[in-house]
Amino acid sequence: MKILIVSKKEDSNPFVKTLSEGLLSLNIDVVCSVAEFWSTESKFDIIHFMWPEAIFNWKNSISSSQVEKFRNRLLYYKGCGCKIIITIHNLKPHLIKDNNVLMLFDIIYGECDAFIHLGCYSKQLLEAKYPFAGHYIVPHHIYDSIYDFSIAKSDARRLLNISNEQDVILAFGQFRSDDERNLVFVIKSKLGSQLQLLVPGFYRDKILTRRIWRIPKILYKTLYF
Structure with a gap:
């Protein structure tokens, strides 16, 4: 199994880094990259999104053509039999209000095979709206590996x-x-x-x-x- 986490491993949030290291310790092939999502040579079994805004480098606004480019790329992976997963950190961006950025969330949600929820609230909300996808609560993992005790x-x-x-x-x-x-x-x-x-x-x-x-x-x- 090969998993692409669509996020840069070196981002300041340690969630992706610690998660990928945990999966690698279980001998699961994991790649953390945004560039790999766009690569024509990339082949994965699972595409795992964390923050849709990361797809276009956290820009405050994107164009309609960029939205369509993303939609087509996602559908390409779906057509190849790739499973789409998202971890729900926040339902929408914290601060960005651009409609095209918001559409990235809707596109991913609509194509998701499974939603990973950190708690009950998002599960109840999105399970009602997307009943044909799998919905699972996976508690936030502990960052013990990055702190000095x-x-x-x-x-x-x-x-x-x-x-x-x-x-x-x-x-x-x-x-x-x-x-x-x-x-x-x-x-x-x-x-x-x-x-x-x-x-x-x-x-x-x-x-x-x-x-x-x-x-x-x-x-x-x-x-x-």
């Missing part, structure tokens, strides 16, 4: 000046907009002062960084409250 919890609390009495919630990932940041403030206000929120990606786009260990210590105070 050598430091003890007590040492981490001391370094970050968090008392042992405070409950802590870690909110990893990128906050893409002020609306997403405001949600964190609402959670904090509802749950009370004894809750500490550690949010490494809170100002990621503002301080131009992708990893917390690259952030100067002087900025740590902006990342948790």
Whole structure:
């Protein structure tokens, strides 16, 4: 079996990298690439989409001709007996509103043989709309392979000046907009002062960084409250 994950392995989101490494450890042939999707010489048993926006390099807008080019390429793979799968990370783009980009989602959904859901909400929604495809809940895998667990919890609390009495919630990932940041403030206000929120990606786009260990210590105070 040969699987194409239509995403660049080196993208900042570790989902694809860790998933592909896990599949390779099971001796499953996996390729992570957008370019391979367009290659006339490529042959795969499964085409697995993650984020449809990645097909055209996350552009904010694409043309109608690009949409048709994608549709024809997808139908080519279907005609070759290739199975189409998508993991539902988000039903639509977080910020992009371009109708042609939105059409990429509809095209993939319409041709999918199987939907991988990370929870019940998208499964209930899309299973009703696309009942002839398979719908499966596969919980988000754990990123243990990319984190360093050598430091003890007590040492981490001391370094970050968090008392042992405070409950802590870690909110990893990128906050893409002020609306997403405001949600964190609402959670904090509802749950009370004894809750500490550690949010490494809170100002990621503002301080131009992708990893917390690259952030100067002087900025740590902006990342948790």
